[in-house]
Amino acid sequence: MSTRAPAVVARDLIKTYPGDVTALGGMDLAIGAGTVFGLLGPNGAGKSTTVKILTTLTRPDSGTATVAGHDVLRHPGRVRRAIGVVAQKSGADPVATGRENLLLQGRLYGMRGAAVRRRADELLDRFDLADAGNRRTEGYSGGMRRRLDVALGLVHRPEVLFLDEPTTGLDPEARTAMWDEIARLAGDEGLTIILTTHYLEEADRLAERIAIVDRGRIVVEGTPDELKGELRGDAVHMELGAEGDAGMIGAALGGLRGVHEVLVEGRRVSVRAEDGAAAVPVLLAALERAGAAVAAATVARPSLDDVYLRYAGRRFAEAEAAVARQVPALTAAGGNR
Numbered sequence: 001m002s003t004r005a006p007a008v009v010a011r012d013l014i015k016t017y018p019g020d021v022t023a024l025g026g027m028d029l030a031i032g033a034g035t036v037f038g039l040l041g042p043n044g045a046g047k048s049t050t051v052k053i054l055t056t057l058t059r060p061d062s063g064t065a066t067v068a069g070h071d072v073l074r075h076p077g078r079v080r081r082a083i084g085v086v087a088q089k090s091g092a093d094p095v096a097t098g099r100e101n102l103l104l105q106g107r108l109y110g111m112r113g114a115a116v117r118r119r120a121d122e123l124l125d126r127f128d129l130a131d132a133g134n135r136r137t138e139g140y141s142g143g144m145r146r147r148l149d150v151a152l153g154l155v156h157r158p159e160v161l162f163l164d165e166p167t168t169g170l171d172p173e174a175r176t177a178m179w180d181e182i183a184r185l186a187g188d189e190g191l192t193i194i195l196t197t198h199y200l201e202e203a204d205r206l207a208e209r210i211a212i213v214d215r216g217r218i219v220v221e222g223t224p225d226e227l228k229g230e231l232r233g234d235a236v237h238m239e240l241g242a243e244g245d246a247g248m249i250g251a252a253l254g255g256l257r258g259v260h261e262v263l264v265e266g267r268r269v270s271v272r273a274e275d276g277a278a279a280v281p282v283l284l285a286a287l288e289r290a291g292a293a294v295a296a297a298t299v300a301r302p303s304l305d306d307v308y309l310r311y312a313g314r315r316f317a318e319a320e321a322a323v324a325r326q327v328p329a330l331t332a333a334g335g336n337r
């Protein structure tokens, strides 16, 4: 863990949108300088709203935040100069070349002459875009465009970089290349990177610390290993042939030796077992005695999904589906994102 002063501090941020949507219900954050911090959560958890407040694009209803030592409400201009923002949607001009985009961005930050040209070339080189620098960006592949987006966020040498879903929409190869690039950036430049993602694997791989966001607040925070380490033993997931009685299943499995944290959701039953492989036959027999037939069972080491399940009380994919179901209602209420 970093011992340097935090690059980002947020205290009790509250933000509601019209229609009584609580986007943030008391968000607290402290992010060490020079670290990669992952804000992980399903769609609608409140990650983008947090980033919008920290990047001065919107104001909280209440609460305070500082970024690179500057108060986001009192000194938004200073915050903006200290940060780079790579939004989900590309900000590059499609009819301009990669180099022109970088030069324009640099000039917007007051960089001029040879200095901005040198910086543009340096970034084209570093993001493996030197050969494509004089081509219009509309012809770039998804991976190239994303690399240019990150380069655009870095032109003015920010202290803190916000990366919103950096690899959404990229194919696996381009995603891996982007991950390597982000890891290199953090390592080489001492940059603080705040990464928002709904990819568990992305957070696990890149972030030194992760905060899991659910319903507008942090439900747990730590290093990926700390979070997974809290979950003892193996995760055993079982799929029942038909929906069972949750109370009866809980009672049947809860008393078994070496079995903890029984969770029943419809046809899915998950438990934590000290030795998963040894526990499976015992679990199957106990379920059979309780009148529940098991169609499939898997044993896995704890993943961030299990951490999410434990702290948010629901599976990541379910939380995403719940938000997807809310969308028509939101649209009907006139809300937009």
Ligand SMILES: Nc1ncnc2c1ncn2[C@@H]1O[C@H](COP(=O)(O)OP(=O)(O)OP(=O)(O)O)[C@@H](O)[C@H]1O
Pocket (backbone or CB within 6 Å): 017, 018, 021, 022, 023, 024, 041, 042, 043, 044, 045, 046, 047, 048, 049, 050, 198, 330, 335, 336, 337
């Ligand atoms: N402009 C808006 N008007 C009304 N409701 C909004 C608006 N922006 C966000 N919300 C709602 O606030 C909540 C938090 O949204 P937010 O975009 O911060 O989540 P997120 O975790 O960033 O999700 P995503 O990964 O989809 O960007 C959601 O319920 C969302 O529908």
